[in-house]
Amino acid sequence: MKFTAITENHLYSKAYSKGKRAVTSALAVYVLPDYQAKRLAKAHPEKKVVNRIGLTTSTKLGGAVVRSRTRRILRAALSSVMKERELKVGFLIVIAARSASVGRKSTDIKRELYIAFEKLGMFK
RNA sequence: GGACCAAGCGGGGCAAUCGCGCUAUAUGUUGCCGAAAGGUGUUAUAGCGAGGAAAGUCCGGGCAUCACAGGGCAGGAUAACGGAUAACGUCCGUCUGAGGCGACUCACGGGAAAGUGCAACAGAAAUAUACCGCCCUGAUUGUUAUGCAGUGUGCAGAAGACGAUAAUUUUGUGUCGCCGGACGUAGUUACCUACGUUAAGACCAAAAUUAGUGACUUAAAUCCGAAGAAUUUGUUCUGUGCUCUGCAUAGCAAUCAGGGUAAGGAUGGAAAGGCGAGGUAAGAGCUCACCCACUCCUAUGGUAACAUAGGUUUGCUGUAAACCCUAUUUGAUGCAACACCUUGACCUUGCUUUCUGCAGGGCGGCCCGUCCUUUUACGGUCAUGGUGGCAGAGCCGAAAGGCUUGAACUGCGGGGUGACUCGCAGUGAAGAUAGAUGAUUGCUGCGUUCUUUAACGUACAGAACCCGGCUUACAAGCUUGGUCACACC
RNA sequence: GGAGAUGUACUCAAGUGGUGAAGAGGCGCCCCUGCUAAGGGUGUAGGUCGGGCAACCGGCGCAAGAGUUCAAAUCUCUUCAUCUCCG
Numbered sequence: 001m002k003f004t005a006i007t008e009n010h011l012y013s014k015a016y017s018k019g020k021r022a023v024t025s026a027l028a029v030y031v032l033p034d035y036q037a038k039r040l041a042k043a044h045p046e047k048k049v050v051n052r053i054g055l056t057t058s059t060k061l062g063g064a065v066v067r068s069r070t071r072r073i074l075r076a077a078l079s080s081v082m083k084e085r086e087l088k089v090g091f092l093i094v095i096a097a098r099s100a101s102v103g104r105k106s107t108d109i110k111r112e113l114y115i116a117f118e119k120l121g122m123f124k
Numbered sequence: 125g126g127a128c129c130a131a132g133c134g135g136g137g138c139a140a141u142c143g144c145g146c147u148a149u150a151u152g153u154u155g156c157c158g159a160a161a162g163g164u165g166u167u168a169u170a171g172c173g174a175g176g177a178a179a180g181u182c183c184g185g186g187c188a189u190c191a192c193a194g195g196g197c198a199g200g201a202u203a204a205c206g207g208a209u210a211a212c213g214u215c216c217g218u219c220u221g222a223g224g225c226g227a228c229u230c231a232c233g234g235g236a237a238a239g240u241g242c243a244a245c246a247g248a249a250a251u252a253u254a255c256c257g258c259c260c261u262g263a264u265u266g267u268u269a270u271g272c273a274g275u276g277u278g279c280a281g282a283a284g285a286c287g288a289u290a291a292u293u294u295u296g297u298g299u300c301g302c303c304g305g306a307c308g309u310a311g312u313u314a315c316c317u318a319c320g321u322u323a324a325g326a327c328c329a330a331a332a333u334u335a336g337u338g339a340c341u342u343a344a345a346u347c348c349g350a351a352g353a354a355u356u357u358g359u360u361c362u363g364u365g366c367u368c369u370g371c372a373u374a375g376c377a378a379u380c381a382g383g384g385u386a387a388g389g390a391u392g393g394a395a396a397g398g399c400g401a402g403g404u405a406a407g408a409g410c411u412c413a414c415c416c417a418c419u420c421c422u423a424u425g426g427u428a429a430c431a432u433a434g435g436u437u438u439g440c441u442g443u444a445a446a447c448c449c450u451a452u453u454u455g456a457u458g459c460a461a462c463a464c465c466u467u468g469a470c471c472u473u474g475c476u477u478u479c480u481g482c483a484g485g486g487c488g489g490c491c492c493g494u495c496c497u498u499u500u501a502c503g504g505u506c507a508u509g510g511u512g513g514c515a516g517a518g519c520c521g522a523a524a525g526g527c528u529u530g531a532a533c534u535g536c537g538g539g540g541u542g543a544c545u546c547g548c549a550g551u552g553a554a555g556a557u558a559g560a561u562g563a564u565u566g567c568u569g570c571g572u573u574c575u576u577u578a579a580c581g582u583a584c585a586g587a588a589c590c591c592g593g594c595u596u597a598c599a600a601g602c603u604u605g606g607u608c609a610c611a612c613c
Numbered sequence: 614g615g616a617g618a619u620g621u622a623c624u625c626a627a628g629u630g631g632u633g634a635a636g637a638g639g640c641g642c643c644c645c646u647g648c649u650a651a652g653g654g655u656g657u658a659g660g661u662c663g664g665g666c667a668a669c670c671g672g673c674g675c676a677a678g679a680g681u682u683c684a685a686a687u688c689u690c691u692u693c694a695u696c697u698c699c700g
Contacts, residue, residue: 006558054558056558063179063584064586065584068560069562072144072562073563075563079143080142080564105563105564106562107564
């Protein structure tokens with residue numbers, strides 16, 4: 001499953017400061033309404049309103065190998081979540097990996113994502 | 125079997141389901157974003173899809189631009205010799221030095237005898253000097269010994285009123301009168317020699333005078349007293365001892381001055397070759413023998429560094445990862461380079477003889493050399509966004525052709541001690557732009573635990589224009605060659 | 614991705630080869646005060662290892678590790694960490 005990525009740094013800092021937050025042992029999830037969602041929907045081939053996703057893995061986690069692997073596991077867990085339950089659309093979702101997420105399996109991460117999204121009320 | 129040395133390999137595998145990126149072909153939509161250039165979006169099939177270090181960015185090169193790329197200066201880099209390589213600070217072989225019983229390992233390994241600088245503290249002294257010490261000379265002072273002189277004095281002996289001793293005077297057929305002096309004669313140029321004369325003078329003897337007018341001894345005086353004892357004064361000469369003074373000589377000590385010396389002196393990382401003998405006032409490579417180091421020369425071996433042998437000069441601190449010198453080498457920047465496209469802003473010199481020149485300007489860090497001074501455009505500068513560069517079953521170009529294709533990799537064979545090289549054959553698809561290899565499950569390899577149908581672990585680590593090296597990180601395991609000592613056969 | 618700078622105590626920091634590594638803040642102790650603050654005095658590699666009952670003494674220690682030198686915080690090399698610039 002493809003994601004529309006957040007590419008601008010100011011959107012990340014806005015999400016950290018203004019967005020709703022849910023923290024688990026391995027993750028920190030920030031959610032903010034996306035004001036440009038309708039405009040971006042026109043560029044989408046299927047004219048859908050989608051969520052923009054940002055995955056952050058800081059240098060505290062480790063070297064380049066550790067960080068990209070953690071990011072892949074996060075992406076896999078997120079795609080399996082979105083396949084099973086539908087999420088509300090029109091949001092900026094930033095998922096930051098904490099140091100406990102290193103070496104976890106994607107099934108563990110998936111369980112934590114369920115808890116976080118439930119807490120934020122993102123499921124339809 | 126043990127302990128080691130060196131060079132390498134290796135970097136788990138298979139399957140199922142779901143999913144990601146790129147390329148090609150076909151298909152689909154001609155939509156959306158954007159000022160434009162351009163970008164993005166469907167599905168199917170096929171192919172491909174991280175490393176030995178992709179890392180650090182420490183060297184070298186390709187490539188691109190600046191002034192087509194030249195010379196010099198500055199700055200940087202390198203540093204035994206020979207070779208390999210496109211090149212290198214890399215690699216190979218050798219030499220030298222150090223370490224190891226050995227296999228073998230380690231070394232930025234030119235020049236300190238071109239010059240400058242630095243060497244704290246300690247130490248007498250730190251790169252040439254002289255503090256102590258040792259030696260010589262001189263001066264002063266002190267002291268000791270010897271000798272001489274003087275003074276005083278002790279002791280012993282001798283002499284003396286039959287007149288000692290000293291001074292003066294007189295006298296003598298008295299003795300001497302040397303050497304030297306003066307004069308004369310002879311020899312002789314002269315010096316000189318011989319002989320003679322000369323008289324002062326010295327000594328001796330006698331006498332007289334003077335002194336103390338008989339001083340001293342003999343004795344006398346004084347005092348005490350029964351006997352007796354004590355004190356004071358007292359001549360000359362000889363010998364001998366002692367004290368003091370002066371002088372001379374010699375020695376010793378101290379101080380000062382001048383000179384010689386570098387043997388010795390606690391320190392230090394380092395003290396000016398080592399040791400012995402000679403030598404010297406004392407000493408010193410000052411000289412000699414042996415040893416050590418070193419310069420140069422010769423011979424032999426080696427392409428060379430260098431090694432060995434002989435001769436010869438010299439006796440030199442260390443430091444160049446201090447400045448520096450020598451040799452070699454090096455233009456700068458770095459794909460965020462740069463090229464093209466889009467949009468926009470700004471800029472586009474004078475004099476002159478119209479040839480050149482002057483002025484001005486551009487121009488590698490600087491200089492020389494070089495370039496421009498005009499054609500208002502198909503120019504230049506700056507900025508915006510984009511594409512290319514960039515990666516390949518193809519791309520650019522009208523075509524020829526160029527790139528892909530790499531100083532590439534694999535295998536076999538030849539050459540070389542080796543790094544490496546030559547020939548033939550074969551192979552040839554990563555290329556992202558928030559950054560692609562994942563998730564889940566099963567089986568299995570390896571290691572550990574031993575709960576053997578189990579549990580845990582399975583390293584270091586992610587391409588970003590490309591290549592050659594270096595450095596650093598790395599789990600378990602494996603291979604090859606070699607060394608040493610022991611045991612067994 | 615590329616280019617550069619820095620690292621000294623708890624903090625800020627001086628120290629361009631020469632021997633107990635300056636200084637300030639902070640901290641400990643004492644004085645001052647009825648008590649505190651302020652002020653004054655004094656101590657302080659303040660870390661670690663070894664020795665010693667203790668006072669104290671010695672070794673190591675300037676991001677880490679090697680090297681050059683008689684001697685290294687300082688010079689050289691390698692590594693690590695932090696920060697800055699281009700973008």
